Each structure stands twice: as structure tokens, then as C-alpha cells.
Amino acid sequence: MNEPDPAASARPVLVLIGAPGAGKSRLGKRVAKLLDVPFVDTDKRIVAEHGSIADLFAEHGEPHFRAIEREHVAAALREGAVVALGGGAVLDENTQRDLADHRVVQLTVTAEAVAKRITGGKRPLVDGVEAWSALVDTRRPIYDRLAQRTFDTSSLPIDHIAADIVGWIQETSE
Ligand SMILES: Nc1ncnc2c1ncn2[C@@H]1O[C@H](COP(=O)(O)OP(=O)(O)O)[C@@H](O)[C@H]1O
Ligand SMILES: O=C(O)C1=C[C@@H](OP(=O)(O)O)[C@@H](O)[C@H](O)C1
Numbered sequence: 443m444n445e446p447d448p449a450a451s452a453r454p455v456l457v458l459i460g461a462p463g464a465g466k467s468r469l470g471k472r473v474a475k476l477l478d479v480p481f482v483d484t485d486k487r488i489v490a491e492h493g494s495i496a497d498l499f500a501e502h503g504e505p506h507f508r509a510i511e512r513e514h515v516a517a518a519l520r521e522g523a524v525v526a527l528g529g530g531a532v533l534d535e536n537t538q539r540d541l542a543d544h545r546v547v548q549l550t551v552t553a554e555a556v557a558k559r560i561t562g563g564k565r566p567l568v569d570g571v572e573a574w575s576a577l578v579d580t581r582r583p584i585y586d587r588l589a590q591r592t593f594d595t596s597s598l599p600i601d602h603i604a605a606d607i608v609g610w611i612q613e614t615s616e
């Protein structure tokens with residue numbers, strides 16, 4: 443894991459949650475750039491330290507991945523950043539408790555729109571739209587409960603959605 447930065451105890455600017463393929467990583471990066479704040483993608487940090495997520499699942503199983511993920515999420519939530527979580531990070535009860543204190547946006551996407559985004563085999567729990575739909579159905583109550591706002595990414599361009607999210611952050615910061 444990255445060495446904790448002793449100065450890092452700020453609240454996140456924004457936490458993005460939601461289904462795999464909803465656009466958390468892409469939108470998070472864009473929103474952070476617009477706000478000129480750091481961006482953290484917890485999955486990217488996990489990959490940098492442990493190698494591919496698919497290999498982690500295959501070699502050590504999902505519980506091991508979730509334990510590593512929790513550590514990275516807890517650290518990221520202490521940074522003054524836009525934070526994109528992996529889709530299943532909200533399953534952790536400590537993360538659910540942490541998110542109650544933060545500005546949380548859920549990104550959604552329809553099954554039709556996600557189909558062409560989830561190819562490539564990078565997500566071990568999602569090997570097709572049926573598996574994706576079943577996974578998202580079980581998690582939807584958690585995403586809905588934790589998010590203050592939801593933005594759908596199925597049809598609008600990334601720049602448009604990013605501007606909408608920034609507009610909402612500015613409204614809620616006044
Ligand atoms: N609004 C959008 N319109 C079209 N494609 C998008 C949009 N948002 C994300 N994507 C694409 O969908 C894929 C998954 O996005 P990603 O940010 O990795 O999702 P997540 O982090 O939620 O799993 C990427 O190829 C990305 O470019
Ligand atoms: O939904 C999930 O359980 C997962 C989503 C992935 O992240 P994205 O939501 O960014 O695709 C990644 O963390 C891992 O494959 C598990």
C-alpha cells in the first residue's frame with residue numbers, strides 16, 4: 443500500500459459509487475480536472491500494488507480482494523480528492539458508515555448502454571450483461587441509500603455529465 447501521507451486528513455470532494463461500467467473512473471477523472479483537485483481511483487491503486495484485479499480474484503478469491511480494497515478506500519477517503527470507488531466497494535459495512543459523512547454521487551447506466559462498455563474481461567464478476575444486471579439488482583438498495591444524487595451516463599457525453607456533477611457540487615457548497 444502507498445505510505446499514508448501524514449498531511450492527508452481532508453474530506454473527499456466527491457465520492458463516486460455505482461455499477462461497474464457506469465463511468466465512475468472516467469467521470470471521476472474529468473470532474474477532478476474541472477475542479478483542479480486530485481483524483482483517486484481505488485482500483486488503480488490496487489492494481490499498481492498487487493497486479494490485475496482478475497488475477498487477484500483468480501489466485502486469492504473475492505474476500506481477499508475486498509480486504510485490500512477496504513484498506514485503499516479508507517485511505518482514499520482521508521484525501522481531499524475526487525474518489526472513484528470500484529462497484530463493489532460499498533458492500534463493506536465500514537465503507538458504508540464512512541460514506542454517510544461524505545458527498546456521494548451514484549452513476550447509473552442501462553443494461554443496453556453498458557453492454558459495449560464491459561467487454562475485455564477485466565471485471566471478474568461481470569462476464570456479460572445478465573451477470574451485470576443480477577449484480578446491480580442486489581446492490582441497488584445500497585447505492586440508492588448512500589448517494590445524495592444520481593446521474594445517468596447511458597446516453598449523454600462524458601463532458602456534459604461532468605459539467606452537471608460540477609454544477610451540483612457548486613450548488614451544494616454554497
Ligand atoms: N457517458 C459515457 N458515454 C459513453 N461511454 C462512457 C461514458 N462513461 C463511461 N464510458 C465508457 O464506459 C467504460 C467504463 O467506464 P469506467 O469509467 O471504467 O466505469 P466504472 O469505473 O464505473 O466501471 C469506459 O470505456 C468509458 O470510456
Ligand atoms: O463491481 C465490482 O464488484 C467490481 C467492480 C470493478 O470496478 P468498476 O466498478 O470501476 O468497474 C472492480 O473493483 C472489480 O472488478 C469488482
Ligand SMILES: [Mg+2]
Nearest residue numbers: 466467485528
Ligand atoms: Mg472504475
